[in-house]
Amino acid sequence: MENRIKALFEQKLQGLLSVYFTAGYPNLEDSVPIILELEKNGVDLIEVGMPFSDPLADGPTIQQSSEVALRNGMTIPKLFEQLKGIRQHTQIPLVLMGYLNPVMQYGMDRFLQKAKEIGIDGIILPDLPLSDYVREYKAMFEQNNLSKIFLITPHTPEQRIREIDSHTNGFVYMVSSASVTGSTNGNAVVNTDYFERVGQMGLRNPGMIGFGIHNRDTFSQACNHARGAIIGSAFIKALAQEGSLQQNIQTFIQSIKQ
Amino acid sequence: MNYNVDDNGFYGKFGGAYVPEMLYQNVEELRQNYLKIMAEPEFQEEMQLLLKDYVGRPTPLYFAKRLSEKYNTNIYLKREDLNHTGAHKINNTVGQILMAKRLGKKRIIAETGAGQHGVATATVCALMGLECIVYMGEVDIERQAPNVARMKMLGATVVPATSGSKTLKDATNEAIRDWINNPEDTYYIIGSVVGPHPYPDMVARFQSVISEEIKAQLKEKTGTENPDYVVACVGGGSNAAGAFYHYLDTPEVKLVAVEAAGLGVDSGESAATSVLGREGIIHGSRTLLMQTEDGQVTEPYSISAGLDYPGVGPLHAHLHQSGRAIFESITDDEALQAVLELTRLEGIIPALESAHALAALGRIGAKPDEVIVVNLSGRGDKDLTTYLDRFELHGK
Numbered sequence: 001m002e003n004r005i006k007a008l009f010e011q012k013l014q015g016l017l018s019v020y021f022t023a024g025y026p027n028l029e030d031s032v033p034i035i036l037e038l039e040k041n042g043v044d045l046i047e048v049g050m051p052f053s054d055p056l057a058d059g060p061t062i063q064q065s066s067e068v069a070l071r072n073g074m075t076i077p078k079l080f081e082q083l084k085g086i087r088q089h090t091q092i093p094l095v096l097m098g099y100l101n102p103v104m105q106y107g108m109d110r111f112l113q114k115a116k117e118i119g120i121d122g123i124i125l126p127d128l129p130l131s132d133y134v135r136e137y138k139a140m141f142e143q144n145n146l147s148k149i150f151l152i153t154p155h156t157p158e159q160r161i162r163e164i165d166s167h168t169n170g171f172v173y174m175v176s177s178a179s180v181t182g183s184t185n186g187n188a189v190v191n192t193d194y195f196e197r198v199g200q201m202g203l204r205n206p207g208m209i210g211f212g213i214h215n216r217d218t219f220s221q222a223c224n225h226a227r228g229a230i231i232g233s234a235f236i237k238a239l240a241q242e243g244s245l246q247q248n249i250q251t252f253i254q255s256i257k258q
Numbered sequence: 259m260n261y262n263v264d265d266n267g268f269y270g271k272f273g274g275a276y277v278p279e280m281l282y283q284n285v286e287e288l289r290q291n292y293l294k295i296m297a298e299p300e301f302q303e304e305m306q307l308l309l310k311d312y313v314g315r316p317t318p319l320y321f322a323k324r325l326s327e328k329y330n331t332n333i334y335l336k337r338e339d340l341n342h343t344g345a346h347k348i349n350n351t352v353g354q355i356l357m358a359k360r361l362g363k364k365r366i367i368a369e370t371g372a373g374q375h376g377v378a379t380a381t382v383c384a385l386m387g388l389e390c391i392v393y394m395g396e397v398d399i400e401r402q403a404p405n406v407a408r409m410k411m412l413g414a415t416v417v418p419a420t421s422g423s424k425t426l427k428d429a430t431n432e433a434i435r436d437w438i439n440n441p442e443d444t445y446y447i448i449g450s451v452v453g454p455h456p457y458p459d460m461v462a463r464f465q466s467v468i469s470e471e472i473k474a475q476l477k478e479k480t481g482t483e484n485p486d487y488v489v490a491c492v493g494g495g496s497n498a499a500g501a502f503y504h505y506l507d508t509p510e511v512k513l514v515a516v517e518a519a520g521l522g523v524d525s526g527e528s529a530a531t532s533v534l535g536r537e538g539i540i541h542g543s544r545t546l547l548m549q550t551e552d553g554q555v556t557e558p559y560s561i562s563a564g565l566d567y568p569g570v571g572p573l574h575a576h577l578h579q580s581g582r583a584i585f586e587s588i589t590d591d592e593a594l595q596a597v598l599e600l601t602r603l604e605g606i607i608p609a610l611e612s613a614h615a616l617a618a619l620g621r622i623g624a625k626p627d628e629v630i631v632v633n634l635s636g637r638g639d640k641d642l643t644t645y646l647d648r649f650e651l652h653g654k
C-alpha cells in the first residue's frame with residue numbers, strides 16, 4: 001500500500017495543515033477522539049506526540065502537556081493499544097513524534113513493526129542523529145514503509161539540507177526560527193529569506209513549516225513559503241480551554257482555516 | 259581496552275551526540291574546533307597562566323596523617339578545595355571561557371547543581387567581561403544559597419528551573435533550551451563530563467590537570483607516581499575524570515568512583531546511577547541513566563546537590579561496564595559522618611559531594627603500605643547550613 005503521506009502531498013499542493021498533540025493530554029483516553037475530530041474538521045495530517053519526561057526541544061506548553069500525559073499514565077504500549085484499529089475509522093496520515101529514549105527502551109525494531117501494523121505513516125525523532133539513522137535504522141524504516149521525517153533550521157547549511165533531503169521521504173520539517181516549540185514572534189513568521197533559500201533548492205521532498213505557527217496569520221504566511229504548516233503548542237493551549245474536546249477542536253481549527 | 263573517546267565521540271558504546279537539529283551546528287562547530295584550539299600555543303599559555311596565578315594551581319597534595327592513622331593506610335588529599343572559588347569546577351570554566359572567546363561568543367550560559375560550577379562560570383565571565391546566565395533548580399537555589407549570593411555578586415543572572423525535580427537535571431534542560439533559542443552568540447559552558455560529544459572529552463581534558471599534578475607530586479613525595487587507589491565522587495563525573503585521566507591506562511592504579519546513594523540504593527530516593535541505571539539517552543549522550551521501564555527519566559535524590567543527577571558521563575559508564583573503575587555508593591548519613599570525621603581529624607571542612615569520596619575510605623580495605631589519593635573536589639562553605647542543622651550545632 002502506498003504511504004499516506006506521499007499520497008497526501010501528491011493530491012494536495014498547498015495550504016496543508018498538520019496538527020501536533022501530546023497523546024494522553026488532557027485525558028489519557030483522548031488520543032483517538034482527538035484524531036477523529038481533527039480529521040472531521042479538515043486537518044490534513046496529524047502528529048501524535050509520545051510524551052517524554054525531559055523534552056529538550058520543547059517550550060513550556062508541550063513540557064506541561066507531556067507532564068500531564070505521563071501522570072495520566074501514557075506510555076508507548078498504551079498508545080499503541082489505543083491506536084489499534086484506528087485505520088477502520090480514518091485514513092488520515094499519522095506521524096508519531098517523540099524523543100529517542102522511550103523508543104530505544106521499547107526497542108526500535110519492535111516499535112517500527114508495531115507502528116506499521118497500526119497503520120502509522122511516519123516517525124519524527126528529533127534527537128536521533130542522521131548518521132545513526134542511516135547506519136542502523138534506515139533499512140528498518142523502509143521495510144516497514146515508514147517515512148522518517150527530519151528537521152532543518154535556519155542554521156542548517158545547504159549541504160546538510162541536501163543530505164537530509166536525500167534520506168527523507170515524506171516531507172522536510174522546516175523549523176521556522178531558532179527556538180524551542182511554542183515561541184511566537186507576534187503575528188510574523190520572520191525567516192522569509194531562509195524559506196526562500198530552501199524553496200529554491202529544488203528538494204525532492206515537500207517542505208512543511210513548524211514551530212511558532214499559532215493563528216490564521218502565521219499559518220497563511222507559512223503556507224506562502226512552503227506546502228503547509230504545523231501547529232502544536234497553540235493547539236494544545238486550545239485543548240485546555242473550557243468546553244468539550246469537540247468544541248475546542250472545532251473552534252480552533254476553524255479559526256486557522258477561515 | 260581504550261578508555262579515551264574515539265573518532266565518533268564514543269567511549270565503548272557510550273557517548274555520541276544525540277541532539278536535535280537545532281543544536282547540531284553549535285555542537286558541530288565545537289567538535290571541529292576544540293582540539294585545534296586547545297593545541298594552540300597561545301591558548302595553552304593563556305590558560306596555564308590563569309590556572310597558576312588566578313586559580314592558584316598547582317593545588318597541594320596533602321598527606322593526611324591523622325586520617326591515615328585512623329584507616330591504617332596512607333591517605334593523600336588532592337586539595338581541589340583550595341582552588342579559587344572553592345572547587346575543581348574552575349579548571350574547566352577557565353578552559354571553556356577561553357574556548358568561547360576563540361569562537362567569538364559573547365553570551366555565556368551554564369547549568370549548576372551545587373552552585374560551584376555556576377560560581378566558577380560567573381567568575382570567569384566577570385574576569386572576561388561577558389554576560390552570564392546560570393540555570394539552577396529551585397530546590398538547589400534553596401539548599402545552596404551562599405553560592406546563589408556569590409553568583410549574583412559576580413553579576414550573573416540566576417534563572418530558577420522549576421520543572422521536574424527542580425534540580426541539576428532540570429537546570430541542564432533549561433540551559434539546553436536557552437542554547438536552542440540563542441544559537442548564534444551564545445556559548446554553553448557545561449559543568450561536567452556530560453552532554454553531547456565533544457563536551458565529555460573537552461571537560462575531561464580541562465580537568466586532567468588534576469591527575470597530571472598528582473603524578474608529579476606523588477613521585478616527589480613517595481618516589482612513585484602511581485598510588486594504589488584514586489578515589490573521587492561522581493555526579494556527572496568531572497572531578498573523577500580529571501583525577502583518573504592520566505591513570506586510565508595504568509591498570510595497577512585502582513580507580514574508585516563514588517556515587518550518592520541518597521537514603522539508600524533500594525529506598526527509591528537515590529542517585530546511584532551505576533546501580534540503578536540502564537543504558538539510555540540523557541542530555542545528548544548515550545550513557546547509564548536512571549529511568550522507568552518506559553524510558554522516562556527517574557527523579558534522583560541526594561543530600562548533595564552536585565551528585566543529585568540521574569546519569570553519569572559516558573566515560574564513567576564505560577569505566578563501569580568495562581570494570582576499569584570500582585563503583586561505590588554512599589548514603590547521605592555516611593557522607594555526613596565523613597564530613598565530621600575530616601573536619602575533626604584534619605581541620606578541613608569538605609563539600610558534601612567530596613564527603614562521599616571520603617566516606618568510601620572505609621570500603622576500600624587498603625593495606626598499611628598502600629597509598630590512596632582522594633580527590634577533595636571542594637570545600638564545605640556552601641553546605642554549612644546543612645551541617646549546622648544535621649550536627650545540631652545551632653546556638654551552641
Ligand SMILES: Cc1ncc(COP(=O)(O)O)c(C=O)c1O
Nearest residue numbers: 374450493494495496497564636
Ligand atoms: C565540590 C564538588 N564536587 C563534585 C561535584 C560533582 O560534579 P562532578 O561529578 O562533575 O565532579 C560538584 C558539583 O557541583 C561539586 O561542587
